Amino acid sequence: LKAGSPELAETAEKTRARALARRREMLRAMDGPPMFGARFSGDGWHRALDARAAQPGFEKPLSEEAALDRLLAELASGANPWTAVVDRAGLLEPPYLSAALPDPALLGRQRRAKEERLAAAASRLASGYGLPPAQALERYQAEAASATAVLDALAARAEKPSFLREPPLELDALRWSEGRLPSGPRLVRTEFDTPFTNLSVAFDLGAVPRPDWELLPLLEAALGGVGVVTASGERLDYAQAAERRMAEIYGAGVGAVAHPRRDRAELVFAAHASSEEEVGRAAAWLESYLLRPNLSEDSRERLVDSLRASIQGWRGVFQADEESWVAGAAAAYEHQDRPLYMHLSSPFTVLRHLNRLRWRLEKPAPAELAVLRATATAALAAADGAERGQAAVLLEGVAGELGEYLRWELSHLPEDSWRRDLRRLATELLEDVGRPEETIARLRALAKRVLVRAGARVHLNGSPRSLDRALPLVDRLIARLPAGRRAPPAKRQGLVAERLNERLPGLERPVHVALVNNGGKTGTVSVWAKGPGYRSRSREDLLDALAFGVLGGGGAHSLFIRTWGAGLAYGNGMSHRAWSGRVSYYADKCPDPAQTLRFVGDVAASTAIDDPFLLEYSLSGAFGDFRGLGDFTGRGSALAYDLEEGNRPELVRAYKARLLALARAPGTLEAVRARFKSALGRVLVGLPGGKVAASPEAGAFLIGPDDLIEKYEAFVKERGEAERVIRLYPRDFWP
Numbered sequence: 001l002k003a004g005s006p007e008l009a010e011t012a013e014k015t016r017a018r019a020l021a022r023r024r025e026m027l028r029a030m031d032g033p034p035m036f037g038a039r040f041s042g043d044g045w046h047r048a049l050d051a052r053a054a055q056p057g058f059e060k061p062l063s064e065e066a067a068l069d070r071l072l073a074e075l076a077s078g079a080n081p082w083t084a085v086v087d088r089a090g091l092l093e094p095p096y097l098s099a100a101l102p103d104p105a106l107l108g109r110q111r112r113a114k115e116e117r118l119a120a121a122a123s124r125l126a127s128g129y130g131l132p133p134a135q136a137l138e139r140y141q142a143e144a145a146s147a148t149a150v151l152d153a154l155a156a157r158a159e160k161p162s163f164l165r166e167p168p169l170e171l172d173a174l175r176w177s178e179g180r181l182p183s184g185p186r187l188v189r190t191e192f193d194t195p196f197t198n199l200s201v202a203f204d205l206g207a208v209p210r211p212d213w214e215l216l217p218l219l220e221a222a223l224g225g226v227g228v229v230t231a232s233g234e235r236l237d238y239a240q241a242a243e244r245r246m247a248e249i250y251g252a253g254v255g256a257v258a259h260p261r262r263d264r265a266e267l268v269f270a271a272h273a274s275s276e277e278e279v280g281r282a283a284a285w286l287e288s289y290l291l292r293p294n295l296s297e298d299s300r301e302r303l304v305d306s307l308r309a310s311i312q313g314w315r316g317v318f319q320a321d322e323e324s325w326v327a328g329a330a331a332a333y334e335h336q337d338r339p340l341y342m343h344l345s346s347p348f349t350v351l352r353h354l355n356r357l358r359w360r361l362e363k364p365a366p367a368e369l370a371v372l373r374a375t376a377t378a379a380l381a382a383a384d385g386a387e388r389g390q391a392a393v394l395l396e397g398v399a400g401e402l403g404e405y406l407r408w409e410l411s412h413l414p415e416d417s418w419r420r421d422l423r424r425l426a427t428e429l430l431e432d433v434g435r436p437e438e439t440i441a442r443l444r445a446l447a448k449r450v451l452v453r454a455g456a457r458v459h460l461n462g463s464p465r466s467l468d469r470a471l472p473l474v475d476r477l478i479a480r481l482p483a484g485r486r487a488p489p490a491k492r493q494g495l496v497a498e499r500l501n502e503r504l505p506g507l508e509r510p511v512h513v514a515l516v517n518n519g520g521k522t523g524t525v526s527v528w529a530k531g532p533g534y535r536s537r538s539r540e541d542l543l544d545a546l547a548f549g550v551l552g553g554g555g556a557h558s559l560f561i562r563t564w565g566a567g568l569a570y571g572n573g574m575s576h577r578a579w580s581g582r583v584s585y586y587a588d589k590c591p592d593p594a595q596t597l598r599f600v601g602d603v604a605a606s607t608a609i610d611d612p613f614l615l616e617y618s619l620s621g622a623f624g625d626f627r628g629l630g631d632f633t634g635r636g637s638a639l640a641y642d643l644e645e646g647n648r649p650e651l652v653r654a655y656k657a658r659l660l661a662l663a664r665a666p667g668t669l670e671a672v673r674a675r676f677k678s679a680l681g682r683v684l685v686g687l688p689g690g691k692v693a694a695s696p697e698a699g700a701f702l703i704g705p706d707d708l709i710e711k712y713e714a715f716v717k718e719r720g721e722a723e724r725v726i727r728l729y730p731r732d733f734w735p
Contacts, residue, residue, distance in 0.1 A: 001080050011082070012075040017247035019075075023068050024250045024274040030063065031194055032631035110521065155556060160613040163620045167660070169653040171642065172627045172635055178643065181471075183479040185456040188643055189467055190636035196250065197273040197462030198633055199286055199470055200640075201478065204455030205256070205265040205340055207487035212446050213343040214735065215439075216256060217350045218357050219267060219450075221306040222443045224254025227294035231284065235294060238302055245285060250274040252285040258341040260331070261580050262645055263489045265340035267450055272633075276466045283473035290451065290477065295444055300361055300436045307358045308401070314351040315408055318517050322524045322588035322703070323571050329515060330526035330701040332733060337492040348733035349495070355405060359432040360439045369434055375402055376429040383422035388415075391422065414516075414729045417503045421731050452484020457644065461636035499732040510726040511693045512716050514702040514709045523593035523704030523712070526586050529682040529695040533581030534647050534655045540675070542662050547672050547679040548576035548583050549618030551604060562603050563587065568596040574683065578655065579625065579647055585683040593702055594715035601687040604680050609673035615663045622659055686719035693721045 001008040029048075035041035052060045074081050086092060125136040175191040185201070208216065227241040236244065245252055252271040259265065269290050271282040317325045325347060332346035342349045364372060375398055382391040388410075395406045406425065413421045458474060460467045497509045531548065532541040551559045552574045560573035572587035590596040627635050642648065662668055681690010685700060692698050702712055702725065713725040 001082065003078055003080055008078075008080055012078075014243055016072060016075055017243045019068050019071055021246040023065070026063055026065070026068075027274055028196065028250065031196060032633075033629060035630075107519070107521065160611075161616070162613075163616040163623070167619075167623045167656075168626055168628065169656045169660075170649045171625055171647075171652055172639060174635060174639065176636075176639055181458060181475045181478060183475050184453045184483070185458050185478055187471075188457070188459045188640040189471075190459070190461045190639055191464050191467065192462065192632040192636070194463055194632045195275050195466075196632065197276070197279050197282065197466040197470060198270065198460070198636065199272070199279075199282055199474055200268060200270040200459040200461075200637070201286070201290065201474070202266040202268045202457050202459070203450050203452070204486060205258075205267055205344075205450060206455065206489055207449060207452075207484070208340070208446065208490075210339075210490070212442065213339060214353045214356065215443055215446055216265075216340070216343045217310075217353045218303065218307070218443065219446065220254050220256045221303060221310075222295055222299075222440075223267075223293045223447055224269075224289060225306050226299040226302050228285075228288035229292040229294055230288055231292075237294065241294075249278050249282045249285055252282065252289060254289055256344055258338070258344040259645065260335040260338045260341040260345075263338050263340070263492075264644070265344055273462075273466070276463070276469065279466050279469045280473065283470060283477065286474070287477050291480065293447070295440065295447070297437060297440055300363060300440065303440075304358065304361050307354055307361065311351065311354050311358060314347055314354065317347055318519055326524045326526060326588065326703055327586075329703065330528070330699070333496055333513060333701055333728070334528060334699050336496040336733075337494050339490045339493060339495070342495050342733075343735065346495075346733050348730035349735055351730070352734045355409075356428060356432050357439065358401075358405075359429060360435040362433055363436050364434055372402060372433050373430060375406075376426045376433075379406060379429075380423060380426035383419045383426060388418055391418075409730075412730045414503065414727065414731070417731070420502070449484075452482050453478060454484040455486035456481075457640075459637065459640040461633060461640075495735065496728070496732050499734060500726065500728075503732075504726070507726070510722070511698055512700045512702075512722045512725045513728050514704065514712065514725050515728045516706065516709065517703050518705045520703070520705050522589045522591055523702055523708040524586075524588040525590065525593050525597065525700070525702050526584065527683040527685065527692060527698070527700045528582055528584040529692065529698035531576055531581055531583030531682070532578060534578050534651050536578075536581075536655065537658065539662065539671075542659050543668070543671050543675050544679040545576060545578065545622060545659060546615060546618045546663055546668070547676045548574060549621040550609065550614045550672070550676065551607065551680070552576065553617070553621045553624075555617055557607075559585075559600055559603060563596065563600060566599060567591070568599050572596075574680070576622070578622070579642075579645070583683055590704075590708075592711060593704060593708055594711045597685045597712075597715065601684050604684055604687050605677065607676070609669065609676050612669055615669060615672065619660065619663050623656065685716065685721055691721065 001011060029044065034045045036045065048062075052062065071081075122133040122137060125140050126133045129136040129139050131139060177189045179187050179189075181187050205216070225238060227235070227237040227239075229235050250272040253269075255268050255270075257266055257268060269286055271286040271289075273279045273282040317329075328345060328347050332342060332349065335341045336346075343353065344350070359372075362372075378394060379391075382394050386394065392407075392410060395403060395410060397403075398406060409425055410418070410422060456478065458478070460470055460474065462470070494509060497507075500507050500510075532545040536542065536545070551557070554560050554573075558573065563569045563572045568590060569587035570589040574583070574585050576583045585600070587593070587596050587600075627638055630638075642652075677687060677689030679690075681687040681692070682695040682698060683692060684690065685692050692700055700716075700721075702709060704712075709725060709727065716722050716725055
């Protein structure tokens with residue numbers, strides 16, 4: 001790039017935007033707590049400190065301000081800094097390429113290798129003890145248990161800490177107020193001493209008519225991912241809008257989110273400023289996204305790109321880390337009667353919508369359209385007359401996205417309904433393909449219906465001065481929207497139950513289900529039931545809350561540590577969430593879920609509730625939802641969410657005060673002991689004294705291959721929970 005050339009100037013402008021964004025990110029990191037040791041907090045600070053440690057000298061600047069200033073000055077001078085960068089980075093050297101290829105035989109080899117390792121280990125034990133393998137394993141287990149008992153005895157003699165005498169009774173201690181804007185929407189204002197300001201406007205999605213539920217997964221991209229038209233009339237595509245936004249403010253965007261507890265769903269527009277001076281620009285960006293999204297027929301390719309990326313992500317869930325997606329799949333089964341939640345958050349419901357929208361936005365040439373229709377017609381014929389293997393061979397010959405789509409779907413269809421399901425896929429493909437103008441027009445109409453003042457709420461977070469500046473700007477923006485009217489909640493329906501009845505007529509909604517994942521090697525279990533919530537006041541509910549906490553958390557005696565130490569699960573444990581009134585048990589990467597649950601039940605059954613420390617430990621978990629150590633943005637948003645969900649500070653304070661008093665009252669330890677097994681039995685399958693299938697609002701959701709599901713089914717039947725475990729497939733979540 002030559003000095004003074006338009007190409008160099010364009011590159012400099014893009015770099016300047018990213019440098020300014022980097023400066024704001026740096027300021028944001030230094031404005032909040034580093035969160036060392038907190039889960040999911042990332043390693044940004046660790047990497048930054050490592051980089052500083054590598055620099056010479058004793059005193060070192062924590063920020064990158066000086067380096068960014070030098071870069072911005074060099075860009076402003078018109079010089080070309082990239083030649084030296086390219087040379088230092090070796091970007092002109094021949095590149096190395098790598099590729100990962102699927103190997104269908106790999107799982108089989110890994111299973112055989114595991115069996116061989118286990119057999120070799122058993123043989124070594126047998127040889128060492130001079131006993132047959134089964135007896136040698138029993139001997140080894142007894143010795144390990146004896147060593148564990150010694151360690152437990154030492155731990156029992158160690159002095160144990162007590163919980164805080166006067167813990168905070170609220171979830172947070174921050175300055176906040178609520179009211180209404182002159183334009184009508186509810187307002188929550190949370191105040192901190194921070195240069196950052198967050199402007200958020202949430203619109204109720206309850207008015208979305210049933211035929212438009214299928215559009216909900218694309219609404220976020222349609223309004224926040226296609227660019228904007230500025231107040232001056234300048235049309236910016238997605239890349240141009242992103243670049244200018246980075247140069248002007250900290251951030252902005254659109255998101256759709258569902259809240260199943262209160263059966264709510266919202267479309268949220270947000271803009272963020274890193275200084276008081278940026279507040280006006282943040283409000284302008286909020287206005288552009290809200291009033292002038294660049295949604296037109298010219299947006300089709302951008303929407304298709306967004307759909308492709310989302311589809312690939314959802315198709316890859318079975319290969320992703322369990323902790324990143326299992327909770328969502330289990331929640332979809334739990335909340336299957338909340339339509340808005342299902343159409344926004346259920347993985348396989350959303351994937352079905354995305355696939356259909358992808359083909360509706362396709363704009364094929366006549367010859368391409370003929371090929372698509374011929375392929376769909378051939379798939380329809382295969383569903384009617386071919387064997388499953390023949391249908392798979394037919395689809396192997398289909399090229400491109402369409403082939404990937406049909407092959408993925410066929411591979412996940414159950415044996416008892418694959419013909420009907422493939423027929424539906426082919427029929428809907430014929431209906432869907434080539435309707436981009438209609439689909440984009442429907443998205444625009446849906447946005448017009450949703451973006452009204454009725455049911456909207458506003459949250460402003462930042463310093464008092466910045467909020468005073470932002471409030472009239474946001475109010476004037478909202479006043480420009482039509483009044484509209486708030487709609488009642490959508491009619492509930494058991495979506496998964498309806499789909500299951502297509503395969504298994506007459507089946508009532510089962511408690512024990514399993515999502516089949518034959519590409520996996522381990523299993524994941526998620527069990528839930530109704531538990532005490534912040535509104536609970538009865539002595540029995542509060543005793544149960546204390547009982548749930550005895551084996552929760554990460555203490556040495558907890559289910560998490562005991563199960564992890566036994567090698568029977570990785571992420572695992574019991575959790576009680578008072579904010580949602582739910583108690584749950586979770587375990588992932590289980591080599592045998594039935595063995596894991598048997599072990600967990602034995603641990604719980606043998607736990608002696610005779611040490612007052614257990615109540616102090618339980619209290620520490622019950623008060624672990626305190627948010628005062630978090631970042632300002634998250635704390636403010638959480639408070640606004642609490643108010644909307646009905647978990648007001650006075651409600652939380654009353655619950656925690658009663659729980660604290662009960663835990664330290666005479667006789668509580670004995671009362672918890674009496675209720676311990678029945679309480680934990682709500683979610684621990686097979687624990688004597690309890691039954692998951694008989695617990696209120698309970699469900700047990702397993703994900704794993706067929707062989708592990710069969711073992712789990714035998715365990716469930718043995719414990720009197722159910723005669724069978726109902727297999728689920730992605731099609732059972734189809735809308």
